Amino acid sequence: MPPFNRQSKLWPLVAFVMTVMAACLLIALIAVSSEETAAPVRTCGVGKVAKNHKSGGVTEDIEPAHPGPFHDLTSRELKSLRLFLESDPEINATKLSDQSLGSKALVESYVSAIDLYVPPKIDVLEHLDLDQPQPPREALVILFRGDKSPPVVEERVCGPLPDVVSCRMLKSDKRRNPVEFSVRPFNMLEFGALIEYLLHGAVEDKLGFLLRDSFGISYANCQNKPCLDFFTSPVATSLLGDIRQRRLWVWAHYPVEFYLLHPVDFALLAVLDEADPATFRVDKVWYAGKLYGSMGELVAGYNSSSIPKIKREMPKGGEGVFSSIHRRGENPSASPQRPPTLVEPDGKRYSLSSRQVHYLGWQFNLRMSSLSGPQLFDVRFRGDRIAYEISLQEIVVTYSAYNPMHQVTDVADSAGYLGMMARSLVPGADCPESSTFISSTVAGQLVKGPVRFPNAWCLFEHTSGLPLRRHMGYRFVHGSFYGGMLDSHLTLRTILVVGNYDYVIDFSFHQNGVMDVRVSSTGFLMVSPFNPVESPYGYRIQEHILGNLHHHLFHFKVDMDVGGSTKNRYSTLDIHKDKALLTTVRSAFDSFFNYLSMMMMMIIIVIIISQLELGGMSKQLLQENKNNERTMAWARHQLVVTTHKEDERTSSSPYAMFDSENPVVDFSQFSDDNDSLVDKDLVFWLSMGLYHVPRTEDLPLTATTGTKLSFSLAPFNYFPECPSMASSDATRMDLINSKEPKEGVMVERYYGKQKDTCALPVPTYESQVKENPDAALESSKFLGLL
Template sequence: MRLSTFAYLSFLGLAFSSAVPPLGYERRLLRDAFDKRSSNASSTSCFADGAPSTVAPKPNVWAPLSPTDNLAVWNFLHDPAAGLNLTHPDEAVLTDNYVFWIDVLHTNKSDVLPFLDGEGPLPAKYARAIIFQGGKADPDSQEYMIGPLPVSAETTIEKLDYMYNGGSGGSVPYNARYFDGPRSTATDPLIASIMSNISDITAALFQGGAYYGAEDERSNLSLTSGTPLSFDGTQAFRNIMFRFPGPASYMTPLDFFLLIDCTGTDASLYSLKGFVTGEKFYPTIADLRSAFEAGTLGAEYDQTVDADWALVNYKPELGVRALEERLAPSTIEIGGKRYKLDEENQYVEYMGWSFYISYSQTLGFMFFDIKFKGERIIYELSMQEATAQYGGNQPKAANTVYHDTYYQLGTSIGTLVEGFDCPWGSTFWNLTYHSRNTTVVNEDSLCIFEADMNFPLSRHRAADSNDYGFSKFGTVKGAALIVRSIATVGNYDYMFDYSFHMDGSLEVIVRASGYLQSSFYYPNQGKWGPRIQQATQGSLHDHIITYKADFDILGTSNALQVSELKAVNQSQPWFPELGTFEQMELDASIMETEQQFNYFPNNQAMYVVLNQNETNAWGEPRGYRIVPGRSDIHLSILNSPWSLKNSEFAKSQLAVTRQHDNEPYANSVQNINLPSKPQQDFSKFFDGESVVDEDLVVWFNLGMHHFTRAEDVPVTLYTEAYSSIVFAPQNFFDRAQDGDLLNRRWMEVDEEGVLTYEAYGVTLETCDVVLEEPAESLGTIFDI
């Protein structure tokens, strides 16, 4: 069977009209089908074979741990000779020592550069592990470094302290450590006891809702608690909100909060702190029952039990849109892929670009050794933290700040749906991470594709009075290579895009979709968000996504130039009648010391990371400009007790520091529960050091002030919740990097009106998909 391109797209639109296959099945089925092509040489396919291969110039020294290394490290830690006295996590209780997670340790830049740029040795590889040490007299969480790898007689276990500046190194107080299964299990008996005693109250208030314990079949309410769970590690608490369970539980909160003290490892000492409902605090069960019996409890609206309205499925009641039954347009890499891959080393080449990709289970995907036309621009580009801070007058909203690396954001990067999350025919790579002594594979979690920018990279029409209206006309096709992943961390789906443009500019984009963390609605509470359902309020909050860009513009001797547009008074002798008037001019200076700062109002300043010792043909220092895009923001609240000192990285739009091996991360993965006494205090990075002709790191924030709305139901839309930044050449070259692109059209009209047209050999190819007779399994799914 032969299908034209357009018939083929219609063919795809019929897929899975009746049955829902396992995730990933659609991609495998389509690939299997389209691999059965005719040998007809006159036909080409829109889906050519995978990207051409290349060979990375050096091994990927930033690569994550292999399954073999992870298992070896696990066994090494559990060897009695290690002296750690570890229990398997499945059997652990609060007073045991056990491994929380194992990941790769950041490789020091000072070790990497001699290897990359010279004849230096391959840097040693190390793992890092967090071990919860409840068995100690003074229980804590301690991070260790294990290496060199692979495990051998030279491998040692040492405390990982060097990268933390909070005063206790890799040690986190027990009360501030991650709230995992054993801690949740330890608090549940207290919660069940309290809630069982007031089950008649909750049943009356919430349509029969009650909680008797996590394992009790009578429980028909679920619970959640946010972070932080401590201020400085000397105490621990949970602010617990109840809600109706189900796939959209984030959208069906109840106006009932239980506050408990859960300090220490002795669960018998845990205690009730009180209840909050109706915006009032009741410190005891007796106080709550008294109010109930007096008839002062209750809300004006009942929460909806059926949350079908909050599901991301087809809603025919919204109406019918003409022609919506047709498949929407899609980017297709006609004629084959124009990028090359070394999958083993996670190395990519595209139109002058080259870079390595790595992965961390806390940070997700990271980029290293980013070069354009053989010259390094950025040594490291990585997401550092995804912060969300809420506002409200209820404990969950008013007291919640999230650091998503605390929840191991990288492990939440999931399978992408071809044709919807990424274009048809994209390259998909798996994500591999380690859970205890096993390896988990999230299939198709990274996609790479070249996309039409849907606007020309450049164009100009030189006007003329001839019949064509121009004498010379040129237009250059715009395209970019996009590397994409989506992390679903609890309720939000963060889409991370890195776009490598043809002109040498690099764009970083983040989008947010998913469920709001909502609040129960009370009338006259619009200052914290609108009513978006029967009894649901969209909670006002900030999303701040912090990134690290370690610039190496032609080496490690860089500076940050700030060029401010200023209004100055001047006069012009050729217009004496105007007298003195305002004119704009550029006031350029070099930033002297490390600092956090914000963009100038009205964007009246340009920031350029440049190498003052390297100039282009015109004598200008070569550099890359930091171009703010859409919604480059910082936290609205700068002095909240819930984010007092542990979220300093989110409190400015930009920051510049000198690169140090002991400052690889803006945050630590357990910092969220230490707002008053952080393990990592980003503000301490700024200690007056010079940043003139030094190795510079730029920290920048993307994000959105989430002004919630009814259109966040069922989920937030990517079109609006979108933020971006661009790094663009600023005198880095002698001219724009578009002259060497063949994907262009050039037209000239001579003096006699004769038009000549040049396509440079690049034409629109036709592409047919040629299939053999479809397999029986295809016939049962596709209407063909």
């Protein structure tokens, strides 16, 4: 067969193979080009961002050039104020670059804290409601005047911001100014001096050998190992009988995570009456369950072996110790999976701009008071103002114990400047990853210039998984139908870390016009060294420690302006077996709402009506007007109603930790004038509390389950029907044909039939932390502000 013929017979085969290859190439080409042109899957929560939402749902960190009346002080304002304070000859604040811990620390003029001084309400309302110019912005400055004789604490109002021209002394009928130096808030300057002069000085000199003998460790000379840690319990001036005295119990703890769960049975009572740290001295000493009049007395007894002694070894730290919070134990999940997460399939339904939030009919302004923590202003629903101000006032914990340190421990946490304790909320742990994180900017003694804490707040929309409302009509005779919706709502959260405890504070806004304020407690317990004599005061929860019974108390201010009106009435609805009696409360004395006795009463704020629901009842057990109780007079009642007064801005002060001999703010005076409450601008002062009996399950951390306290503001005959009826979140079901039920059911989703998908956002927190570790944990910079 000639080659030609063979080739001619091969041609059809070659042609076929070529055709197949060409077809394959074409298909591949089409596939590649369609991959290039197909729309990528949208990331959940991104893409359809609500109007004015400038942050893209990650962080809100823009400081406006012209901040509104409630906006926190901006970096620019803080910087220019600082310069004024340093250059003003009367104030002469120590320059930031000159600041040091130790010897000079307390004898100069120090800026302890700076906060926005919110303008008077009347001026703000004229601005908001009557289009008047915005009142000038001013700052409240707390100055430690160690340079004065006698040293004092001054509160000054400085303004106008940003170009300050004067700092006047704050004048108020309800609080004195200046304030005794002895009742000043805690501060790192003092702690630095305490360490230098007492712990590393006199205590190490006299008791170093005893501490090493007894506990294997002392406060100093620890040979490159950690030394004893310390914690302080203030002794209130009412217990001392002299407001000029300042005493701290300084307890010793092993330096093991977490140190407060490792107390050793040793403490000293430090005398810090004078500003000059060279005068600091030790008064009494507690050792092995006994109190000694001086360090010398203890040493003499120890050397002669005439007193009980202790012999303990330093506990091994690391992941295995009971007090660490590394994961441990058998994982109930054989193969770990991620927990459920939140997605916002169509983007965010809220917006945030210049600290003002809008969400499905709600509107409010948020701010973080450096001194007292979270505050909301001008809270509105459907355009109507409900409250002018909702703010945390104070957090108190009172302890009981046999040992003198815990016995006197009645902690008023605003001495730690509550707002400065809100930092570093963690996405996916403290807040949903979909949250918008909001920064706070604060200034203090030990930092050069304003400090920005990036994640001081988080804002997120979520569902509790609970229906807000629903009904399923099953029966033909009454009609078969269904209507309901999940309770999707917006929550603004901050977490205040006050020493050992972490307080989670949530403000939630529901679609039916109800707003909740909730406090949950978590964190570490503060415990005592175990001793059988402590048994009436708590339970032994580990070999060496006893968890002391204590009482958490929280105080809130709610300045209600229902329907935008500053003329409100307060009524109670007394519920009997067969009737409910509405009573208008006419005076402040009559407004005292006490624990337990009136459980069946509702509180109603009349004119255009709103309802206040109280939760978290617990009676303050301290004896009235005795010892520390005087400084927390707000805790005597669950509710007190007064009329709005600029002189009664806060129910507590940063001095409350020490000032019970003569409280700087005495809340009991707020109702002394027994104001008429009829058609007046009413302020509701609410206290909530929780007894905490520590148990082994509080180790290593107290959980938030069972520790939540809350109050709600709800419309009451305000709207003709439930406002959530307008929500497109609802689902309705009907029979397709009510006469022929077998034809089936029709499901209506009011938000439409959307079938698109979105992809989970890629977590970015780890890379943010890599970029700026100090945003999460202090790692390269000291950000201590106190």
